[in-house]
Amino acid sequence: MTGTNPTDGVPAGPTAGGGGRRVIEQRGLYFDELEEGVLYAHRPGRTVTETDNVLFTTLTMNTQALHLDAAWSAGQPFGQRLMNSMFTLATMVGQSVTQLTQGTIIAQLGLTDVSFPHPLYHGDTLYTETVITGKRLSASRPGQGIVTMEHTGRNQDGAVVARATRSCLMWTRGAHQDQPGAQGRMPV
Template sequence: MLQLKYFDDYAIDEKRTSQGRTITETDIILHAGQTGDFFPHHVDEEWCKTQPFKRRIAHGTLIFSIGIGLTANVINEASMTYGYDRLRFINPVFIGDTIHAVVTISSKKEHKKPGYGLVTERVEVVNQEGAIVMACEHLLLVKKKILE
């Protein structure tokens, strides 16, 4: 969905929640192939049985990719991604877990580029049990409605 939302239109604590997505074995194998990360934690079921979680866990970078992808249901023509800060993988994600993203506007501030402000979204990826599995800050460079 396309929308036009300017810096001035963002409100602190404003929230949106994405739809859910179930993590599959195929997701993990494809991600391992794309990244070259074949660590046994992700791809070796038998080895994982000897480890604390007793089963394979999804790559953190996979959860980041899918979690952020879930937030991309709204395309704001007045903003662009400026980067990500404070990325943390808080709990493991297993095959069969269903995750969704909760996005909360946490701050707004001026930017050195005239006519733009910086909006920070706190992104929390949550599993089916309500546990936060990943969190980060998404920085958006957003046009102002009223140019300076």
């Protein structure tokens, strides 16, 4: 349900259960709100588990013994199983969603420069930070812009465990608010 501001007749946004209380929906940032060079720290961290590793690894049909076989992995250079690097990448990107792209992204355009300089192990906590390294309005899609961001994942000791450069097509605030259904998309 949407209320109306009694002073100017402008829709006031969704209201909770018709009770007149204005609702502020959690979202990421629009193209015009993202600042180049700023470090966005995504919290809380995510402590990764053996269950996470086994489920993700088997779900994606990656039967690499380095992720699944404790006895075999003990004899390898790291001396233990490693978290699946694709799990690490997905979690690192996922940790940025609430703060940066929730409801404001149109499409992920690509990932480049992906690296895993240090392993992530069962029981480690992954912390992610993002720096916006570039942004430009789209020449072919009015009201949309392309944002380049560098994600960095660190363990609880500060060691960098993953890096990736990500490009996304994002809404500008004004253009997205003009889209049918942009206000009150989610039921309250």
